[in-house]
Amino acid sequence: MVNKNLLIALCLIFFTGSFLTAQDFEYIGAVKCKMCHNKPATGEQFKIWSAGPHANAMKSLSGEQAMAIAKEKGIADPTTDPGCIKCHSTFGRIDQSLNLGVKIDEGVSCETCHGPGSKYKTNTIMKDRAKSIENGMIVPDEKLCKECHNEQSPTYKPFNYQEALKKIAHPNPAK
Numbered sequence: 001m002v003n004k005n006l007l008i009a010l011c012l013i014f015f016t017g018s019f020l021t022a023q024d025f026e027y028i029g030a031v032k033c034k035m036c037h038n039k040p041a042t043g044e045q046f047k048i049w050s051a052g053p054h055a056n057a058m059k060s061l062s063g064e065q066a067m068a069i070a071k072e073k074g075i076a077d078p079t080t081d082p083g084c085i086k087c088h089s090t091f092g093r094i095d096q097s098l099n100l101g102v103k104i105d106e107g108v109s110c111e112t113c114h115g116p117g118s119k120y121k122t123n124t125i126m127k128d129r130a131k132s133i134e135n136g137m138i139v140p141d142e143k144l145c146k147e148c149h150n151e152q153s154p155t156y157k158p159f160n161y162q163e164a165l166k167k168i169a170h171p172n173p174a175k
């Protein structure tokens, strides 16, 4: 009897485990968003992001200022240091077992702010906001920005959410 109960318990653990895995949302990389989000008529979000601070955040980690900060903190290479890349790249923030295509040099990419795209990336789901959210899409808010825009940043500048939103805006003019 004891063995039978143990078996049932093990089965439950096994099935619960695989159920959770099937629900996991994975990171696909910014290039996968580009194919639908780079048209001028709907706001070319990829192009705007590419020219902005977040797509270029890894570049700052190899500049002179980064080297000076790193030296002071005893960090050998800021471009690979987990303490730097956790805010300068989506790659540095995510569980690598959920990474299907995020490259370190894409910086702070779409999926940091909008959530891992493996399940919401289809046209049918994306057109429906509620379904997109059910499938892992995040609607970014001030709290999310402040996961990085805070005093832990060695170069922290006071963060004004409304002003910052304007600087990175990439709206869809067709909406």
Ligand code: HEC
Binding pocket: 028, 029, 030, 032, 033, 034, 035, 036, 037, 042, 110, 111, 114, 116, 117, 118, 121, 122, 123, 126, 127, 128, 129, 132, 172
């Ligand atoms: C197969 C095409 C396709 C792909 C791939 C795709 N999207 Fe979309 N997405 C759409 C369409 C269509 C809409 C609805 C029109 C709109 O809001 O621009 C949309 C809407 C959105 C919205 C607005 C949701 C809302 O209502 O607030 C966000 C944010 C978004 N997509 C992010 C992404 C991200 C990030 C990726 C990559 C991980 C991605 N999309 C990949 C087609 C796509």
Ligand code: HEC
Binding pocket: 053, 054, 056, 057, 058, 059, 060, 061, 086, 087, 088, 089, 090, 093, 108, 112, 113, 140, 141, 142, 144, 145, 146, 147, 148, 149, 157, 161, 163, 164, 165, 167, 168
């Ligand atoms: C994963 C961390 C992270 C998140 C989340 C994040 N940022 Fe940033 N942001 C950065 C980094 C890193 C830089 C600096 C990029 C550089 O210059 O190398 C930056 C730079 C900026 C800049 C340009 C510098 C400035 O202060 O004027 C703006 C504007 C900005 N972010 C707005 C936002 C907004 C708005 C949000 C939330 C919707 C947000 N960020 C979320 C990491 C993040």
Ligand code: HEC
Binding pocket: 060, 061, 063, 065, 066, 067, 069, 070, 073, 075, 078, 081, 083, 084, 085, 086, 087, 088, 147, 148, 149, 150, 151, 152, 153, 154, 155, 156, 157, 158
């Ligand atoms: C808590 C998140 C966070 C961490 C950790 C972080 N950064 Fe940043 N970094 C930012 C943000 C946000 C910005 C944009 C400006 C600001 O508010 O500091 C930025 C900007 C920068 C800049 C550009 C500053 C400018 O004015 O152009 C450099 C250089 C930099 N970081 C280096 C580093 C180095 C080196 C490390 C690791 C020792 C590091 N950062 C760790 C969030 C972070």
Ligand code: HEC
Binding pocket: 030, 033, 034, 037, 045, 046, 047, 049, 054, 108, 109, 110, 111, 112, 113, 114, 139, 140, 141, 165, 168, 170, 171, 172, 173, 175
């Ligand atoms: C730093 C965070 C951040 C990054 C990185 C980011 N976005 Fe956004 N995105 C936002 C915010 C904030 C909004 C506005 C949300 C709102 O209006 O409620 C937004 C809105 C959108 C919308 C809806 C536009 C509309 O008018 O309906 C789309 C589509 C979108 N983003 C796609 C992308 C794609 C694709 C990428 C990467 C190429 C990307 N975003 C990168 C923060 C980000």
